[in-house]
Amino acid sequence: MSEGSRPHVLVTGGAGYIGSHTAVALHEAGFCPVLLDNLDNASIEAVSGVREICQEDLPFHQIDVRDGASLDKLFSDLYAQGTPLQGILHFAAHKAVGESVAQPARYASNNVGGLAVLLETAAKHGVNNVVFSSSCTVYGEPSQVPVSESAPFQTAESPYGWTKQACERVLTDHAQSLAGAHVALLRYFNPIGAHPSAIIGELPLGVPNNLIPYLTQTASGIRQKLTVFGNDYPTPDGTCVRDYLHVMDLAEAHVAALKWCKTQASTSSVVRAFNLGTGQGASVLEVIQTFERVTGQQVAHEIGGRRAGDVVAIWADPSRAQKELAWSTQRDLATSLQDAWRWQEKLGR
Numbered sequence: 001m002s003e004g005s006r007p008h009v010l011v012t013g014g015a016g017y018i019g020s021h022t023a024v025a026l027h028e029a030g031f032c033p034v035l036l037d038n039l040d041n042a043s044i045e046a047v048s049g050v051r052e053i054c055q056e057d058l059p060f061h062q063i064d065v066r067d068g069a070s071l072d073k074l075f076s077d078l079y080a081q082g083t084p085l086q087g088i089l090h091f092a093a094h095k096a097v098g099e100s101v102a103q104p105a106r107y108a109s110n111n112v113g114g115l116a117v118l119l120e121t122a123a124k125h126g127v128n129n130v131v132f133s134s135s136c137t138v139y140g141e142p143s144q145v146p147v148s149e150s151a152p153f154q155t156a157e158s159p160y161g162w163t164k165q166a167c168e169r170v171l172t173d174h175a176q177s178l179a180g181a182h183v184a185l186l187r188y189f190n191p192i193g194a195h196p197s198a199i200i201g202e203l204p205l206g207v208p209n210n211l212i213p214y215l216t217q218t219a220s221g222i223r224q225k226l227t228v229f230g231n232d233y234p235t236p237d238g239t240c241v242r243d244y245l246h247v248m249d250l251a252e253a254h255v256a257a258l259k260w261c262k263t264q265a266s267t268s269s270v271v272r273a274f275n276l277g278t279g280q281g282a283s284v285l286e287v288i289q290t291f292e293r294v295t296g297q298q299v300a301h302e303i304g305g306r307r308a309g310d311v312v313a314i315w316a317d318p319s320r321a322q323k324e325l326a327w328s329t330q331r332d333l334a335t336s337l338q339d340a341w342r343w344q345e346k347l348g349r
């Protein structure tokens, strides 16, 4: 199918970790992803990687999502060339919890302000389908696991967490104000891994905060030792439990959510939250052991103190996404860790 005959969808943050993998999944599903990124936390090589995997010169625009004039022009140009946008997948945001504590206004401006500009532009151009990157961080420490979408929000632990709660509220109000708005709020659990080709993956800048990039960098010798943040939690082995899902499973969930938006009645407005996870929890020590087993690599690690603000144990009840989006994860933890390692090996030391 030529680019022109495919439904075009905007992927903000399309050069980033999850956006780039989703662009590949969208292309596979017959969409033309229009990538937009200001390259604040990404490299142009990710765009080349997506193009290489898709074997197509997909459109990329270096635009800041807060730049309303440039957005407006992009939407108009796509309309004028006969490929109006059919939907938006909004990934563009800052995502580092610690940084958000130091720079709360920057986070509010980019994450909440960026969404506001995007929604105003979308409404002006009649683009009503929006898929939003939210996070299980909105739940804080849940009183019950697995956590379902009806679990109450806790007071946000960080300015980053607050931006996700605030964006969900802005999107809910937006949907209520606009006839025919269809909004999917996707609450991700812990995305890990990389495209199996190892052409695209996660590119953490500096010292990683997240477990998997720290672990793979330790295995490859970039870091000396992984510190396990606490082993005195009330969990089976004392370490924290999370729900790790493969980034390609997450990418495919976005395709399912976009299709869900497109099948909603054109006159009714709807906003729906979906948990995206495997439904299984894994502890930090289980992750290390699984990684060592499937890759044959040793991970030097030691037990350290707890990290401030860590949730003890959280995993998803993904049954709503299974039922309403016909989506569930297809790759297990071992596969996700193998793909994460393949990507790290490609990056090298």
Ligand code: NAD
Pocket (backbone or CB within 6 Å): 012, 013, 014, 015, 016, 017, 018, 019, 036, 037, 038, 039, 040, 041, 042, 063, 064, 065, 066, 090, 091, 092, 093, 094, 095, 110, 114, 133, 134, 135, 136, 188, 189, 190, 191
């Ligand atoms: P990422 O940093 O790799 O990707 C985000 C991309 O958005 C980057 O390429 C960055 O350059 C771009 N960007 C940021 N601000 C922009 C702006 N104003 N205009 C244009 N582009 C801008 O992050 P990711 O891991 O791919 O996360 C994508 C989304 O998913 C984010 O909204 C994040 O908060 C959310 N999320 C991520 C995780 C995770 O563990 N990675 C978990 C839950 C939710």
Ligand code: UDP
Pocket (backbone or CB within 6 Å): 190, 209, 210, 211, 212, 214, 226, 227, 228, 229, 230, 240, 241, 242, 284, 307, 310, 311
């Ligand atoms: N973690 C760890 N050592 C690290 C990084 C993370 O023990 O160097 C733990 C962390 O305490 C948490 C789990 O790994 O229990 C996942 O952490 P990550 O930052 O990847 O995700 P999040 O805490 O946001 O769910």
